[in-house]
Amino acid sequence: MLLIKNGRVVDPVTETDEVLDVLIEDGRIVKVENNLDYESEKASSSCDMGGMEEELRVIDASGLVVAPGLMDAHVHFRDPGFTYKEDIITGAAAAAKGGFTTVVCMANTKPVVDNVDTLKYVLEKGMTTGIHVLSAAAVTKGLGGSEMVDMETLAKAGAAGFTDDGIPIMDEKLLAVAMKEAKRLNLPISLHEEDPVFIDAPGVHKGKVSEEIGYGGASRLAEDIMVARDCALALDTGASVCIQHISSGNAVEYVRTAKRLGANVHAEATPHHFTLTDTAVLEYGTLARMNPPVRTEEDRIKIIEGLKDGTIDMIVTDHAPHSEEEKARPMASAPSGITGLETSLGLGIKSLVEPGHLTLMQLMACMSKNPMEFYGMKPVSITGGAPADLVIFGEKDKWTVEGFVSKASNSPFKGWELPGKVHYTICGGKIVYSAD
Numbered sequence: 001m002l003l004i005k006n007g008r009v010v011d012p013v014t015e016t017d018e019v020l021d022v023l024i025e026d027g028r029i030v031k032v033e034n035n036l037d038y039e040s041e042k043a044s045s046s047c048d049m050g051g052m053e054e055e056l057r058v059i060d061a062s063g064l065v066v067a068p069g070l071m072d073a074h075v076h077f078r079d080p081g082f083t084y085k086e087d088i089i090t091g092a093a094a095a096a097k098g099g100f101t102t103v104v105c106m107a108n109t110k111p112v113v114d115n116v117d118t119l120k121y122v123l124e125k126g127m128t129t130g131i132h133v134l135s136a137a138a139v140t141k142g143l144g145g146s147e148m149v150d151m152e153t154l155a156k157a158g159a160a161g162f163t164d165d166g167i168p169i170m171d172e173k174l175l176a177v178a179m180k181e182a183k184r185l186n187l188p189i190s191l192h193e194e195d196p197v198f199i200d201a202p203g204v205h206k207g208k209v210s211e212e213i214g215y216g217g218a219s220r221l222a223e224d225i226m227v228a229r230d231c232a233l234a235l236d237t238g239a240s241v242c243i244q245h246i247s248s249g250n251a252v253e254y255v256r257t258a259k260r261l262g263a264n265v266h267a268e269a270t271p272h273h274f275t276l277t278d279t280a281v282l283e284y285g286t287l288a289r290m291n292p293p294v295r296t297e298e299d300r301i302k303i304i305e306g307l308k309d310g311t312i313d314m315i316v317t318d319h320a321p322h323s324e325e326e327k328a329r330p331m332a333s334a335p336s337g338i339t340g341l342e343t344s345l346g347l348g349i350k351s352l353v354e355p356g357h358l359t360l361m362q363l364m365a366c367m368s369k370n371p372m373e374f375y376g377m378k379p380v381s382i383t384g385g386a387p388a389d390l391v392i393f394g395e396k397d398k399w400t401v402e403g404f405v406s407k408a409s410n411s412p413f414k415g416w417e418l419p420g421k422v423h424y425t426i427c428g429g430k431i432v433y434s435a436d
């Protein structure tokens, strides 16, 4: 039994925001009440157990927020194939430290998750971690863009959805067929939107900064043209489509229009895209190289507006661990991406809640309820009978970004002071991370 006392319960599912006690037993929330009578709960529980005293733990959450466990619908755990960067165990530990109880792994492993054996490997290893590790499967074999995977077989084997993330799907005919198949299987399909034709060099926005450092850069048009195309395809096919890690203000506008037209289209924003602009490259070098790149202040503001009006419904990290040696290479040969799970909640509060763009409730919806609904799951909620997946954090509790649990530390946010320190992450009633 676990009793969380006096926490501010912020639950976007029930739209609760009040100080309550939460009682957990056998992996489930059994009661959520004001001033729960702990002694009598204990007595009745030991009666149930035939007089045996069950271990009972109390967490004093006074001054802390108690929210549904976070979900990151976009992580790269690099397992199998690139476990020198991260593996499923260390990735899940980084997730738990960040307040996440559910993650969706991307398919760009080696081998690629385009077959049942690799998918099963990920899911089975994920089951040993203490959190819920789901995996997407690829859309095309080997992420090659030309031959579709057997989506039905992968769906039956437990794929959460489909994506060639990391690589755009250039064949629109193939994509239309894949969208229809995803719809038939009732699973979402997610898209990395960067047309290589408009990328002179990846990872840095093509503009003043790229010119200044003498780097080719990736233009906004590379994203815009694909998002416009895929909004049209989503509208036509009716599939549940996600525009991954949206980076261009124009692309946000395309998604907004497509939604208005009735497309079942969704979008993700990452903490780096709503926190940084392309000038970050001047300060952080390759640690600010990511695909798609962080762009201008105008784009950043449009992403925030998209989050405010629900055009962008999910906040994801695109957790992309790389080794120190890889990120020490020159800009042109360093890999793209940053490790994100441990800084996401803090950046969400710092960049969105503190300036008044989103309420904490809205942030929690973007980080748990909405991604869960996108994946067809019942969103976790802090109510009696629900699975006990929770995060306990201090909204204003400052902490310094250091000492990563991830194998990687490729983050431009190293040394930043962030709010939102996670105190506990609880998954299935078990404490999977504790700061104390």
Ligand code: DOR
Pocket: 076, 108, 165, 166, 167, 192, 289, 290, 291, 292, 318, 320, 321, 335, 336, 337, 338
């Ligand atoms: O920057 C990125 N890195 N963007 C992606 O889409 C893929 C990711 C990776 O796998 O490293």
Ligand code: ZN
Pocket: 074, 076, 106, 165, 166, 318, 320
């Ligand atoms: Zn990604």
